[in-house]
Amino acid sequence: MALLEPHAFPHRHLLTIEGLSPDDITMLLDLSESYVAQNRQLDKKQSVLRGRTQFNLFFESSTRTRTSFEIAGKRLGADTINMSAEGSAIKKGETLIDTAMTLNAMQPDVLVVRHPESGAVALLAQKVDCAVINAGDGSHAHPTQALLDALTIRRRKGRLAGLVVAICGDILHSRVARSNIELLTIMGARVRVVAPPTLLPSAIERLGVEVHHDMRRGLEDCDIVMMLRLQTERMQGAFVPSIREYYHFYGLDYVKLAVAKDDALIMHPGPMNRGVEIDTDVADDIHRSVIREQVEMGVAVRMACLHVLAGTRRNEPTGRL
Ligand code: CP
Numbered sequence: 001m002a003l004l005e006p007h008a009f010p011h012r013h014l015l016t017i018e019g020l021s022p023d024d025i026t027m028l029l030d031l032s033e034s035y036v037a038q039n040r041q042l043d044k045k046q047s048v049l050r051g052r053t054q055f056n057l058f059f060e061s062s063t064r065t066r067t068s069f070e071i072a073g074k075r076l077g078a079d080t081i082n083m084s085a086e087g088s089a090i091k092k093g094e095t096l097i098d099t100a101m102t103l104n105a106m107q108p109d110v111l112v113v114r115h116p117e118s119g120a121v122a123l124l125a126q127k128v129d130c131a132v133i134n135a136g137d138g139s140h141a142h143p144t145q146a147l148l149d150a151l152t153i154r155r156r157k158g159r160l161a162g163l164v165v166a167i168c169g170d171i172l173h174s175r176v177a178r179s180n181i182e183l184l185t186i187m188g189a190r191v192r193v194v195a196p197p198t199l200l201p202s203a204i205e206r207l208g209v210e211v212h213h214d215m216r217r218g219l220e221d222c223d224i225v226m227m228l229r230l231q232t233e234r235m236q237g238a239f240v241p242s243i244r245e246y247y248h249f250y251g252l253d254y255v256k257l258a259v260a261k262d263d264a265l266i267m268h269p270g271p272m273n274r275g276v277e278i279d280t281d282v283a284d285d286i287h288r289s290v291i292r293e294q295v296e297m298g299v300a301v302r303m304a305c306l307h308v309l310a311g312t313r314r315n316e317p318t319g320r321l
Pocket of ligand 1: 061062065066269270271
């Protein structure tokens with residue numbers, strides 16, 4: 001694969017979708033597309049990141065994001081090092097910033113960071129010389145998830161502009177919802193959010209979305225149904241009367257899906273809670289559900305992000321040791 005021009009992606013980090021232009025997003029999706037093809041070949045290896053060092057710092061649990069970033073780095077030829085809070089000096093009381101500055105001294109080219117606190121990844125990015133990719137911070141942002149969702153939609157529907165996308169469930173605690181709302185509106189899609197009032201942030205309309213509390217109205221004639229997990233780990237107190245009642249009103253089943261377009265796609269970022277936000281048969285419907293495809297796209301999108309951030313420029317030390 002040919003090297004990109006250094007200024008093809010005019011951003012030092014990828015912390016949020018906000019601030020990206022339609023051209024930035026289109027360029028990342030086009031590059032990801034080439035990696036989808038590459039990843040389906042027997043030989044998946046590239047040398048775009050040969051000699052580069054990638055640290056994956058996961059201070060919160062992850063299956064999809066962590067493994068796909070590791071695979072992505074390895075397929076591009078980078079040296080990838082994984083670190084979690086468990087087993088690191090954070091357990092001995094070292095701060096996040098001291099940890100970042102310690103790793104910075106080892107001359108990495110890119111840090112991929114997941115953290116339970118909103119804003120922690122942006123703070124860390126101010127302290128290091130290399131590129132930083134946000135792999136999910138609190139309920140704030142998950143930009144690579146939005147990019148992989150967009151790639152999945154674009155491959156199936158041929159476009160993003162003009163599509164009606166219903167994002168349903170726990171919007172309040174969801175970084176996936178925030179990043180998807182930003183990306184989809186930048187690219188000209190119409191976004192609806194569908195949730196009980198207790199699971200919506202105040203003034204969500206300001207993000208340019210339609211708000212619905214009823215699944216029938218929210219899903220009517222939509223092209224995409226994106227379901228979200230109830231993030232009980234971020235909840236203090238009860239946000240829904242019971243799981244049974246939540247499923248009755250907001251769980252996606254074939255009855256609720258019937259009002260969407262006949263060819264509406266079903267998406268879920270994972271991890272799924274079957275029987276809570278989605279019926280198990282709907283989740284596994286090979287004609288409608290693209291949940292497994294989202295996972296595949298995740299590797300390609302993360303390869304593209306690593307490529308543009310770590311493959312096109314050298315570190316420029318700023319003396320932050
Ligand atoms: N979608 C997502 O971020 O999944 P993981 O928590 O498994 O990374």
